[in-house]
Amino acid sequence: MLILHSPVDMHVHLRQGPMLSLVAPYTARDFAAAVAMPNLTTPVTDAEQVLSYRESILAAVAGHVFEPLMTLFFRPFSRQELQAVKPHILGVKLYPSGMTTHSETGVAELDQAEPTLALMEELDIPLLVHGEACGFVMDREALFLPVAERWARNFPRLRIVLEHLTTRQAVTLLDRVDRMYATITLHHLLLTLDDVLGGLMQPHLFCKPIAKRPEDRDALQQAALAHPKVFFGSDTAPHPVEAKEAPGCAAGIFSAPVALPALADFFEQHKALDRLQGFVSDQACAAYGLRPPRKEVRLVRETWTVPRRIGTVVPYLAGKPLNWRVDACT
Amino acid sequence: MLILHSPVDMHVHLRQGPMLSLVAPYTARDFAAAVAMPNLTTPVTDAEQVLSYRESILAAVAGHVFEPLMTLFFRPFSRQELQAVKPHILGVKLYPSGMTTHSETGVAELDQAEPTLALMEELDIPLLVHGEACGFVMDREALFLPVAERWARNFPRLRIVLEHLTTRQAVTLLDRVDRMYATITLHHLLLTLDDVLGGLMQPHLFCKPIAKRPEDRDALQQAALAHPKVFFGSDTAPHPVEAKEAPGCAAGIFSAPVALPALADFFEQHKALDRLQGFVSDQACAAYGLRPPRKEVRLVRETWTVPRRIGTVVPYLAGKPLNWRVDACT
Numbered sequence: 183m184l185i186l187h188s189p190v191d192m193h194v195h196l197r198q199g200p201m202l203s204l205v206a207p208y209t210a211r212d213f214a215a216a217v218a219m220p221n222l223t224t225p226v227t228d229a230e231q232v233l234s235y236r237e238s239i240l241a242a243v244a245g246h247v248f249e250p251l252m253t254l255f256f257r258p259f260s261r262q263e264l265q266a267v268k269p270h271i272l273g274v275k276l277y278p279s280g281m282t283t284h285s286e287t288g289v290a291e292l293d294q295a296e297p298t299l300a301l302m303e304e305l306d307i308p309l310l311v312h313g314e315a316c317g318f319v320m321d322r323e324a325l326f327l328p329v330a331e332r333w334a335r336n337f338p339r340l341r342i343v344l345e346h347l348t349t350r351q352a353v354t355l356l357d358r359v360d361r362m363y364a365t366i367t368l369h370h371l372l373l374t375l376d377d378v379l380g381g382l383m384q385p386h387l388f389c390k391p392i393a394k395r396p397e398d399r400d401a402l403q404q405a406a407l408a409h410p411k412v413f414f415g416s417d418t419a420p421h422p423v424e425a426k427e428a429p430g431c432a433a434g435i436f437s438a439p440v441a442l443p444a445l446a447d448f449f450e451q452h453k454a455l456d457r458l459q460g461f462v463s464d465q466a467c468a469a470y471g472l473r474p475p476r477k478e479v480r481l482v483r484e485t486w487t488v489p490r491r492i493g494t495v496v497p498y499l500a501g502k503p504l505n506w507r508v509d510a511c512t
Numbered sequence: 513m514l515i516l517h518s519p520v521d522m523h524v525h526l527r528q529g530p531m532l533s534l535v536a537p538y539t540a541r542d543f544a545a546a547v548a549m550p551n552l553t554t555p556v557t558d559a560e561q562v563l564s565y566r567e568s569i570l571a572a573v574a575g576h577v578f579e580p581l582m583t584l585f586f587r588p589f590s591r592q593e594l595q596a597v598k599p600h601i602l603g604v605k606l607y608p609s610g611m612t613t614h615s616e617t618g619v620a621e622l623d624q625a626e627p628t629l630a631l632m633e634e635l636d637i638p639l640l641v642h643g644e645a646c647g648f649v650m651d652r653e654a655l656f657l658p659v660a661e662r663w664a665r666n667f668p669r670l671r672i673v674l675e676h677l678t679t680r681q682a683v684t685l686l687d688r689v690d691r692m693y694a695t696i697t698l699h700h701l702l703l704t705l706d707d708v709l710g711g712l713m714q715p716h717l718f719c720k721p722i723a724k725r726p727e728d729r730d731a732l733q734q735a736a737l738a739h740p741k742v743f744f745g746s747d748t749a750p751h752p753v754e755a756k757e758a759p760g761c762a763a764g765i766f767s768a769p770v771a772l773p774a775l776a777d778f779f780e781q782h783k784a785l786d787r788l789q790g791f792v793s794d795q796a797c798a799a800y801g802l803r804p805p806r807k808e809v810r811l812v813r814e815t816w817t818v819p820r821r822i823g824t825v826v827p828y829l830a831g832k833p834l835n836w837r838v839d840a841c842t
Contacts, residue, residue: 318725319710320650378709379722380649383761388713395648427758429826431713496759 184446184455184481184506188214188474189462191441192365193310193345193415195219195283195434196250198235202242204493205420208438210243212508214463215474217251217310217415220275221284225255229267236270247477247511253310256289259298264305272470273308273343274298281314281322282390282433283419288312292329299333303340308470309333313344313352314391320375323349323391334359341469346370346417348391350401356411363469365415366406368444369435369498374399385426386496389419390433406461407454413466416441422494437498440488444499446481446506482509514776514785514811514836518544518804519792521771522695523640523675523745525549525613525764526580528565532572534823535750538768540573542838544793544807547581547640547745550605551614555585559597566600577807577841583640586619589628594635602800603638603673604628611644611652612720612763613749618642622659629663633670638800639663643674643682644721650705653679653721664689671799676700676747678721680731686741693799695745696736698774699765699828704729715756716826719749720763736791737784743796746771752824767828770818774829776811776836812839 194216196206209216218239220226226235232252239250254267256276264274276295277288289295292315302309313330314322334342344352344364356362373393378384393399405412418441419434426432437444442462449458466472484507488499524546526536539546548569550556556565562582569580584597586606594604606625607618619625622645632639643660644652664672674682674694686692703723708714723729735742748771749764756762767774772792779788796802814837818829 318704319706320725374648376649379718382763383713383715383718384759385713385715385761386759388709392709395650429714429716429757431715433712 183483184458186442186459186462186479186481188477189442189479190214190414190466190472190474191216191416191418191438192413192466193217193219193367193417194438195221195417195419196239196242197420198222198238201420201422202238204495205418205436205438206239206242207246209418210246210248211511212438212442212479214247214477215249215251215472217253217272220253220255221277221282223284225284225287226253227255227257228263229270232267232270247475249475251472256295256298257287258294259301261301261305264301264307268305268307271307273310274302275310275312277312278314278316278326281312285312296333296336299337299340303337306339308341308343310343310345312346319392320394323347324351327351327355330362331355331359334362343469345415346391347402347405347412348394349398353401353405353409356405356409363411363413364405366402366412367415367417368437368441369393370399370402371406371448385431386498386500387435388426388431388433389417389435403452407449407452407457410460410465411469412461413469414445414462420495423491423496426496435498436492436495439492439497440499440504442479442481442508443504443506447504450505477511479511480509481506513813514788516772516789516792516809516811518807519772519809520544520744520796520802520804521546521746521748521768522743522796523547523549523697523747524768525551525747525749526569526572527750528552528568531750531752532568534825535748535766535768536569536572537576539748540576540578541841542768542772542809544577545579545581545802545804547583547602550583550585551607551612553614555614555617556583557585557587558593559600562597562600577805579805581802585617586625586628587617588624589631591631591635594631594637598635598637601637603640604632605640605642607642608644608646608656611642615642626663626666629667629670633667636669638671638673640673640675642676649722650724653677654681657681657685660692661685661689664692673799675745676721677732677735677742678724679728683731683735683739686735686739693741693743694735696732696742697745697747698767698771699723700729700732701736701778702729715761716828716830717765718756718761718763719747719765733782737779737782737787740790740795741799742791743799744775744792750825753821753826756826765828766822766825769822769827770829770834772809772811772838773834773836777834780835807841809841810839811836
């Protein structure tokens, strides 16, 4: 048996409407809190939208001990705007334009973000960033790292969280830059581009940033198992099956229903089950100064098979056996 | 107007049964000859199968001036076997095991191919090779090149044709090794991995070897436009739409219906229309000592839109406009 204390998922896409109702309970069942990303069809860019989205999430997860941690979609903000929204958010999420689902209105010229970053530093609002810059798909994260490093130098008190790391180079940056942190997904611990298209092509393993090379995955695994500045963010990102199994397949993997069991499998395989609490909760709480609701999540070592479909969505690891199961949450 | 004399497609998958009947006429309409690959559901591994497959192809293309150039699926062969089949084939096609569609029975240990390669050298039977070795998907062609170079050194009189080049490194090998040649597809002249999954994921652009980096595509373009040891092989590889728009999407792009018009577009954009005859016919004929049937293919500069579907198959460039059209073949 394994007990996790107040696990938090630091990167989730809970969507809206019927999809929110379908997927949010999976996150709320297994986690005490989760960081809700703001890239809705209309991005969440002010306090009113933050509060309204928060209400929708709470309505979808009624009955669970669960706290949605809200984020604001980065745009140029005034000090007044940031002051008004600060009590309601964990941080501001920056998307370079066009890098993933609903990021069309993201930042086109990264330099132009700096005045707002200066205000965020002053007000102590963390920056969460989709760390990719324009370029060849396998290079985009590496191309963004000099930008991240420049921002860290220009705004030394700003906390920067690189979301969903995928490369070895990004891991090494964490060691060089003081107030820089990172999330790692479940699927980037397990996949390389070989899994996506090295054999037949697998739309349900297609995500952004794309899974990279074996040596990148190895570096991510080492970081997840041991790096104090790294914490779990699933980037669970459901799309209906019709949007995945079609030309123009949408990017995203719905991992919420399997996240904790699959992480327990992974940490156990690496003889590091004792590090899982740090990865799924303590390290994030330390970085953000978070105090999530108290919740004990008990996993038992018992094989089960991941369903092939959850509503309209094919979950990550569909049809695969997992060795741990979430037994009870109290 | 543009007239091509006896264009040949040096790499086609014509399939079997109803798919053969559907797709072969597109190749037979526009080309004087084409190299029919032997990776059928039961690979073509002896003279009897070669002749029977050739009959099936001829039946499917009745009425066209067209010569199928047959190949044998590589396995360990005796001298007697190779002597018996030699009059009926252009060459022997080697697939490393598991690298593409119906290659499961290919060569698992590349070193064990050498006794047969020695016989092929002695009998002057060209080797056509799917040049990928086991490894990370983006590296597989580069990993195969030392094998190709070793074979060229060990069998200096063996003609080796590297099929469907995808990397800059492979292009440079042609300059170092005397009797080594290569085919290049239409789609590898136009695509990089960015097109396949840099935005949304496009199953109809998924092929093996996978499209590579921009600098690789640039090197392929330069080679197609000017390199005397390079010639056209479309690797046209139809799959029914259900096999493409699904998990476990099959690898292959059906380019036969658009090959010559799209190549004319490409060569015209690069102000090299006068080099197209060499790429689609003369260079291959010189390398192989081929004498394809006489056939004049006339293209006119006239915009048309590629159909969105041809029978059960989505063709390459479906729905896109092309500036050249095949007008008449005599």
